[in-house]
Amino acid sequence: MTSRRSGVRRSLVLAMTVSTVVLVGCGPEDENSGLTSDSTSTRATSSTPLPKAEDVADLGTLTIQARPFPDFALADGDTVWVSGVEPGLVGYDAGTGDVRAEVAMGDVPLAMDQGFGSLWAGEGVAGVIATLVRIDPATSTVTARVPMPDAGLRPESSLAVTEDAVWALVDGADAESRLLVAVDPATNEVRETFPAPRAAEALRGGFGSLWVATSHQKVVRVDPDDGSTQATVDTGYGSRFMAVGDDAVWVMNQDDGTVSRIDPETDAVVATVQVSTGRIPGGDIAIGDDAVWVRTEAELATAVDPRTNEVVRVLGPPAGSGSIAVTEGAVWVTAHDQFVIHRVPTA
Template identity: 35%
Template sequence: MPFLAVACTQEPPIASTPAEPAALAFEEKVINVPGFADFLTVDGNTVWTTNDGRVEQWSTTKKLASVAVPRPCGTMTLDFGSLWVANCQGGEVYRIDPETSAVLAKIPAGMGPSGELNIVATAGAIWAPDQTAGAISRIDPRTNSVVATIKVSPATSYLAAGFGALWAVSGKAGTLQRIDPATNTVTHTIKLGEMPGFLAAGEGAVWVQEQKDGTLARIDPKTVEVITRIKVGESLKWGDIDTGGGKVWLRTTDDQTFVVIDASTNAILAREGKPEGSGALRYTPEGIWTSAHDVHTLTWWAAEKD
């Protein structure tokens, strides 16, 4: 398997940001959710969340569905007419019909043990990290079976898809790897800052939380180089990230609920909400979903119209 190391000749600059960003216009609606609502996946005008021993579908007013999963963990994906959920207790990927809530398949894929992970869909496949093996499983949704295994950095668990590639981060190894889904091979490996975590591919770049450094690394998807770093706070541990609408949306645990970053200028545009501990975030054009499992809530942040 080819590993092409890419290194910058000098340290990328830290982007300058406004000291007091103005608040954006959101209407906040808090929804009480018993248990441990955590990772989120948008389904139309509703959202699926992992919870204790189940995944649930919620609207802004009520719970719509619940499906038993022994230990749902990490960010789910919705594609090929199904919801794909990691089960960290048995190591399987659960395939669920979002219309009927029926479990269609349980696919052994070595999920876990840490719940900090992503399942993603791209190139006609579902991709699931096997942290223990240091590998990523490629699942064919036509057969519900693993059809390829890609060796990656030890303990790789964070995935994103975009720009014709699969992107994989290992917090333990401190690496970002680019994987070509046409060949199932790693094409680039670069080092990141301290304790890299969740990432997103969109709005012109690959964005990775450097959790211990409190920075957001911006990677050029063509050169696979870090081109800048945005200082967000003292820490970005246990948060989440998404892109959309020309912006990067960053769930945080310190100082606020989430941060909004302009993807064209790298400027912090807003810091929204009060600190709510660990949780997830997902963007939609109509607004933002966030979770806060320590206070047992989901929040819908409706974007106010001009």
């Protein structure tokens, strides 16, 4: 969910007594991949012009002021968790927007995940995302801090939950040396590591696999038992953030402003949807009951109808970059350059 004009996130370390600005990279690397795809498909690409943007100010939107840098959002039942809000991570009531939980912690410059009765986040201090943090959402307490390998978690990536592990992407000296790290939720310790696919950028778990988006127009389906490649799927340029639904994996392609829909039964892209009129230098993606929502930058957000694979709503006005989460009857949008969180009714 990168922000700044150069395509680099402005990341703020939230320390207990002092705040330090940390710059981290987010832009895609060389887009020429050496991987060979083992899946092909005829992609249905949506070329319909986007609908006219609806001004969120006219939709009964609740706008919450948040400092210093409202960033990644994650919906967990009746709570929406937002990183980058003092004292580190804040849980908002999904219906009212009231603060219902606060967790003091460092910077969280990558997408969170939930599983095994816990909220999981990568925590950075002084520019190194050295720790995987486990949080009990019922008590808003940190129950474990798991040290990561020396290089630390990759910024602007994401965590993933599979059947018996929590996964993180650890940075390396180059695109070839990144690692997939599996943490055992029973022991809160690193269980094993595997080499990550080349130019790996983000992770999600689903359909018995670990899905790894790369900046080289590929999503690699990985066997979580041994780290082997189960399939390689051609996507769009700058693939990064993903969301897993009941019957598909949705991948946001930052460089061409599209979303790829992957059918896990065939390991093929069955639709490519143009969700923005420009690049998405940051952004995020989340799934609701009746729409896939994408946080864009040329717009504020767009909604894709999974029945038709077409954009059915556009929210505006633009507000830089940020994240997105979906709850019952509302979509939550962070705008870290404007220091606000919007709760926009959708019903």
